[in-house]
Amino acid sequence: MQKEECFYLGKIVRKYSFKGEVLIKLDTDEPEMYTELESVFVDFNNNLIPFFIEQSGLHKSTLLRVRFEDVDTEQKADEIIGLDIYLPLSFLPELDDEQFYYHEIIGFTAEDVNFGKIGIVKGVNDSAAQALFEIDRDGKQILIPVNDDFIKKVDKKNKTLLLDTPEGLIEMYL
Template sequence: MTKEDCYLVGKLTKTHGLKGEMAIWLDVDYPEEYEDLESILVEMKGELIPYFVEEIQIRANKSIIKFEDIDTIEAAQKLINCDLYLPNDNLEELDDDQFYYHEIIGFSIVDETQGKLGTITAVYTAEAQDLIAMNYQNKEVLIPVSDEIVKTIDREKKELYTDLPAGLIEVYLDEDGTPDDADEEE
């Protein structure tokens, strides 16, 4: 199984105790949905290695995971900072106008007013506001994720349709319409 067939669930952050337990950071909307996890893929040196979950405790501030056959702090230390993945077919089917953040990386942004703008490079999640990062004229432009701005998606065309607020793109450009950092390149 390749990373393209999977989605990022989280990361092993540090050891917990002396018997192979590890703290896990879950980068998901509803961590409690992972309480019955039986196995997970751990990325090590670019490869996805399956591990069976012996026990998982989902907590608000720090979740703890214990894998089968990882019984010492030394064995657990080798997995620290490794990313965790699950196969895409574990994800629920979404409505046509919904999407998972990981699936839109590489999609084009097409605005109702301005047309095709740029390519999505990342999605940043924060408590206050999630943001879609778009490469526009070699400059990162951040687009707030809201129903008023992000309208629909076309998976076949790999396009995300938006209605950007007036002036949003211009905030990232100089007065002459070039990216803010264009002067530095000369």
């Protein structure tokens, strides 16, 4: 399994018990959707390794408490603390037509209602407090906040993203 075929689910943040149980901080608004998983992929030295789940449940509503097969001691649990967890893209729930996952809109043509064609969406930077569309326009990068007020239409069939950005935002990059 390659990372490109998966989505980031969360990170193993700490041990829970002396029997090897760990707590996973999930990167989701709906943690309850992930309590019945049979396995996950753990990013171990840039390789996705399948880890099979013996038992799991929510802990304090935002953390997933997990007991993995073959992780049955504190020492084995210590070895996986801090590692990222992934699932195949097929595990993502279907969204409405106007909703999208960030990976879905890469390659879409971004247009603005006033400016016209902006460029091609190359990615979404969500490492800051405000996620940003990264749009390539003839080699120049244009950053536009991912904001519901700016997104007018997502046309998955025609691979276009129609935006209504504040006046001057796009021109600032040109």
